[in-house]
Amino acid sequence: MRDIARRAAVAAGVTGLVAPLTLALTAAPAQAASCTTQAGPYQKQVEKFLGRPVDGKQSTADCKAIQGFQTKYGITPSIGYAGSVTWGVMDLMNKQKAVGNKPNKDGKCPTNKGRIACVNLSLQISWIQDGSKLVYGPVPVRTGRDGYETRTGLKKIYWRDIDHVSTLYNVAMPYSQFFDGGQAFHSVALTMWTPPGSHGCVNMTPTVAKKYWSLLKTGDDVFVYGRKPGT
CATH class of the missing domain: 2.40.440.10 (L,D-transpeptidase catalytic domain-like)
Structure with a gap:
C-alpha cells in the first residue's frame, strides 16, 4: 500500500554514508508542555542515554531533557515521561549506532x-x-x-x-x-x-x-x- 506520510510537517534530519551512524541528541521545544514529576519505568535507561545523572528519580532537569528529545522526534505526549515509546526510540538508536x-x-x-x-x-x-x-x-x-x-x-x-x-x-x-x-x-x-x-x-x-x-x-x-x- 502506498505510504501517505500523513504527518508531513516535522523537519527531518539524518544523513548516512559508508560510516557508523551518528545521532543528534540535543533539542529543546520552543514552547514546552507541562513537565511531569513522575519517574517512568525506563527512567534510569533514559537518563543514561541523555547523559543525565542516573538515579532513577525524576528531576526538573531530567524532565526538560526527556521532553526535548520527545519533541524533536515526534513522541507524544511530550511531557518528559520516561515510558516505553521514548525508551524504544532510544534503544533503537543505540542498536543502529552499534551496527557501524x-x-x-x-x-x-x-x-x-x-x-x-x-x-x-x-x-x-x-x-x-x-x-x-x-x-x-x-x-x-x-x-x-x-x-x-x-x-x-x-x-x-x-x-x-x-x-x-x-x-x-x-x-x-x-x-x-x-x-x-x-x-x-x-x-x-x-x-x-x-x-x-x-x-x-x-x-x-x-x-x-x-x-x-x-x-x-x-x-x-x-x-x-x-x-x-x-x-
Whole structure:
C-alpha cells in the first residue's frame, strides 16, 4: 500500500554514508508542555542515554531533557515521561549506532545479486551493497507501522517516479522507487524515528532518498527482512 506520510510537517534530519551512524541528541521545544514529576519505568535507561545523572528519580532537569528529545522526534505526549515509546526510540538508536559500517554482518542480505538495496526491519536501517561490498549506508529508515507492515522478501524496483504524488491521499512522495505493490523507497519530511511508522513504504530523509535515486535503477533487487519493533 502506498505510504501517505500523513504527518508531513516535522523537519527531518539524518544523513548516512559508508560510516557508523551518528545521532543528534540535543533539542529543546520552543514552547514546552507541562513537565511531569513522575519517574517512568525506563527512567534510569533514559537518563543514561541523555547523559543525565542516573538515579532513577525524576528531576526538573531530567524532565526538560526527556521532553526535548520527545519533541524533536515526534513522541507524544511530550511531557518528559520516561515510558516505553521514548525508551524504544532510544534503544533503537543505540542498536543502529552499534551496527557501524557492517550492516550485513549477519549475512542475511544476499551477496550474490550484484547491486541490491537491503532493508533490515528489526533495526530500521537500509543500505546498498554490490556483492559483499558496501556501496552506501547504513542509514536509518522508517518502515510500515502495525497493520501496514513493509512486506518482506526479495523484490525488484519496477517503477520510479521522482515527483510522485499519492493518488489515494494526494500526498507528495518525492524520489519514489516502487518495489512491491505500491510500497516504495521515498522521501518524507519527518525524522526517521517518529512513531509509529509509515503505511508500508520505506521512508527516507530527502538526502538519502536522492542518493538512493542516483544509485539504483529499474530492475535492481531489493531485499527486506526482519520485523519492525512494535509490529
